[in-house]
Amino acid sequence: MLTYERFQKLRSELKDYFKERSEVVDGALTALLSKQHLLLIGPPGTAKTNLIETLCKSITGTKYFFHLLTKFTTDKDLLVSEVMVEEEMDQKGKLIRFVNRSEKKLPQAHIAFLDEIFKCSAVTLNALLRLIHERKCTINPGEEIDSPLVTLIGASNELPGKDQEELMGLNDRFLLRYLVDYLSINNNDDSPFVSMISNEVLKPQTTITLDELSSFQEEVLKINIPPIIYKIINNIRSDLKTNYNIQPSDRRYKESVKAVKAYAYLNHHFEEVEPEDLCILENIYWQTKNPLEKENIQKIIYKSIGSKEVMRVAEIFKLASKIYNDTVRSIEINMHKNTGHDKDYKEFEILHAKLKLAENELHKLLIEPKELLKNCSNNAGKNIIENYIKKMETMPNNLLSKFSTNAYREFWSESTHSGQ
Numbered sequence: 001m002l003t004y005e006r007f008q009k010l011r012s013e014l015k016d017y018f019k020e021r022s023e024v025v026d027g028a029l030t031a032l033l034s035k036q037h038l039l040l041i042g043p044p045g046t047a048k049t050n051l052i053e054t055l056c057k058s059i060t061g062t063k064y065f066f067h068l069l070t071k072f073t074t075d076k077d078l079l080v081s082e083v084m085v086e087e088e089m090d091q092k093g094k095l096i097r098f099v100n101r102s103e104k105k106l107p108q109a110h111i112a113f114l115d116e117i118f119k120c121s122a123v124t125l126n127a128l129l130r131l132i133h134e135r136k137c138t139i140n141p142g143e144e145i146d147s148p149l150v151t152l153i154g155a156s157n158e159l160p161g162k163d164q165e166e167l168m169g170l171n172d173r174f175l176l177r178y179l180v181d182y183l184s185i186n187n188n189d190d191s192p193f194v195s196m197i198s199n200e201v202l203k204p205q206t207t208i209t210l211d212e213l214s215s216f217q218e219e220v221l222k223i224n225i226p227p228i229i230y231k232i233i234n235n236i237r238s239d240l241k242t243n244y245n246i247q248p249s250d251r252r253y254k255e256s257v258k259a260v261k262a263y264a265y266l267n268h269h270f271e272e273v274e275p276e277d278l279c280i281l282e283n284i285y286w287q288t289k290n291p292l293e294k295e296n297i298q299k300i301i302y303k304s305i306g307s308k309e310v311m312r313v314a315e316i317f318k319l320a321s322k323i324y325n326d327t328v329r330s331i332e333i334n335m336h337k338n339t340g341h342d343k344d345y346k347e348f349e350i351l352h353a354k355l356k357l358a359e360n361e362l363h364k365l366l367i368e369p370k371e372l373l374k375n376c377s378n379n380a381g382k383n384i385i386e387n388y389i390k391k392m393e394t395m396p397n398n399l400l401s402k403f404s405t406n407a408y409r410e411f412w413s414e415s416t417h418s419g420q
Contacts, residue, residue: 006208011029022387024180026266031176032151033262036151036262037151037152037173039117041158042180043181053113054203060210064110067106069114071121074124107149115155116155117154118156118159122167132149152174159289176280179289184390185397220265221261223272225272225273229260237253246286263280278301279381279383279384302314313372316368323361327399363396
């Protein structure tokens with residue numbers, strides 16, 4: 001099998017194994033191809049560490065470094081493996097000096113994963129800035145070493161807060177950012193959750209070598225960026241600032257071009273970047289966890305690259321989200337009034353009718369996106385539409401799971417059996 005085909009097979013296996021992590025897989029591979037850094041934001045137990053470790057094991061010849069950070073972690077914990085005592089003679093006699101060694105530590109790693117990264121002190125993290133940016137490190141006075149670091153991955157529950165301004169420089173070095181949540185709620189027997197807990201999908205078996213990864217990186221550098229792509233990025237920057245006051249750093253815009261070329265390579269665009277490759281920017285330009293910010297960034301990007309299908313599906317998804325959220329809000333208000341001690345079945349009948357109406361509307365809204373998916377001509381657009389469809393498909397199932405009072409569950413069961 002050709003090298004690039006094996007690389008794509010590994011990509012597919014990772015996506016099959018890690019359910020609902022397709023974007024994160026592509027983000028990790030894009031980071032490796034462009035030698036950029038990746039930040040994963042999400043609660044514990046969402047397969048962040050497992051995904052990265054599995055990816056590293058799939059690239060033979062890589063040195064991998066992992067460390068769980070705490071407020072007590074020092075830079076020496078990350079950079080120094082042992083301290084050697086050496087004796088030297090000079091004109092004054094015997095001289096004893098302490099020499100730091102860095103074997104099996106961060107300076108010698110090709111891929112590094114720092115978990116709970118923002119729990120560490122700013123002093124320790126900022127000591128890593130030169131290593132992260134320049135791949136150079138000084139662990140002994142006057143002795144500079146070159147690091148083979150390809151990509152640093154950080155994981156955290158939260159982004160740095162406003163009171164952690166000293167970490168903003170480090171945070172900006174993580175070019176690619178992804179929110180990683182628990183698997184979606186779905187009552188179907190073939191849901192991603194069922195597949196995950198039943199271990200029905202084998203772990204990725206395909207591997208590539210570190211040398212092959214290096215050759216991919218060289219091919220990425222050769223990909224041409226036509227003037228129209230620079231123009232589109234400039235328009236995106238202007239629209240984000242003018243319309244939504246979103247202003248990533250100039251460094252982030254400059255480095256994002258490298259990620260776009262890498263993402264083009266993932267999309268089989270070996271000669272030149274295509275407008276659809278700019279979709280990766282939605283995982284680069286956001287700065288907060290506010291979902292509205294990312295939604296606005298998506299809107300500007302899709303509008304700029306001219307994907308009518310994606311824009312239309314985004315509008316439908318927005319309408320579906322409103323129906324879902326309004327229904328949840330309405331029923332939660334009523335459920336709060338009926339705690340389960342007073343079984344007002346007339347009130348429950350109204351709630352049940354609202355649920356069924358919302359469920360029917362949500363199912364109808366799925367029809368057009370599925371048709372648009374068939375007509376979409378570019379791979380990136382298809383991935384985005386598929387992602388919207390998956391989210392919309394979970395909405396009807398999520399409605400019932402939002403409510404847990406015994407009275408409502410009992411009514412739902414009775415009304416279902418009685419054919420209401």
